[in-house]
Amino acid sequence: MPTPTSTYIENRDQIQPGMTNNYDTAHGGIVMKLMDEVGALSAMRFAEETCVTARVDGLDFTRPVPRGETAVVEAWVYDAGRTSVRVRVTVDREDPRTGAREQTCESRFVFVAVDADGDPVPVPDVEVETDQDRELRAAGLDAPAEN
Numbered sequence: 812m813p814t815p816t817s818t819y820i821e822n823r824d825q826i827q828p829g830m831t832n833n834y835d836t837a838h839g840g841i842v843m844k845l846m847d848e849v850g851a852l853s854a855m856r857f858a859e860e861t862c863v864t865a866r867v868d869g870l871d872f873t874r875p876v877p878r879g880e881t882a883v884v885e886a887w888v889y890d891a892g893r894t895s896v897r898v899r900v901t902v903d904r905e906d907p908r909t910g911a912r913e914q915t916c917e918s919r920f921v922f923v924a925v926d927a928d929g930d931p932v933p934v935p936d937v938e939v940e941t942d943q944d945r946e947l948r949a950a951g952l953d954a955p956a957e958n
Contacts, residue, residue, distance in 0.1 A: 812938035815947035818857045818888040818898075822849045823881050825907065836875035837882060842916060843870065845884050846900045853886040854896040854922035858934045862896060862922035870918040874904065881905040883912065886920075889951025894931035896922045899951035919951070 824830075824845055832838045847864055854862035876882050883903040890897040898920045903912040924934045939948055 812935050813857045813888065814938050814940055815887050815889055815944045815951070816941060818853045819885070819947065820849055820853045820856070820887070821883065821885045823883050823905070825881050826876050826878050828878060831878045834875065835878050839872060842872070842876065842882060842902060843867075845882055846870075846886075846902060846916075846918060847920065849884040849886045850898040850900045850920040851922060853888055853898050854924070857888040857891070857896055858924040860924040860926070860932055860934070862924050864920060865895065865923045866921040868919040868921070870916060872916045874913060874915050876902070876904040876915050879907070881907050882915070887947045887951065888937060889948045891934050891937050893933055894923050896924065896934055897951065898922060899947075
């Protein structure tokens, strides 16, 4: 059974001029695209199937990612339904020179596992085995981690 830790993916993209808006910061649509891509990779690692985006819950932008800084996207599966996979996705801005990071946005995505014909297929249950699994699951659910 897959665990939150086994589905954890982190990706970095430096924000280039073609990715920015009039304020010289990452365009919100670009950030959403990065989140969707990394979230889908996490869901596919979990389901071992192709996964498509079904829903995005409450995407909150709290600060921008300036041109030249790095968008660090983290995603992990924290829950699953019969054919759906729930993924927590966060984005930090990172100074490439110092490594200093601040969270810029977060959301929860729901993906559906599909077969070659695009029909939904069952996914496994989330297995929580380690302290890291419990922490990731709690962060996905926004509940304190159980010890």
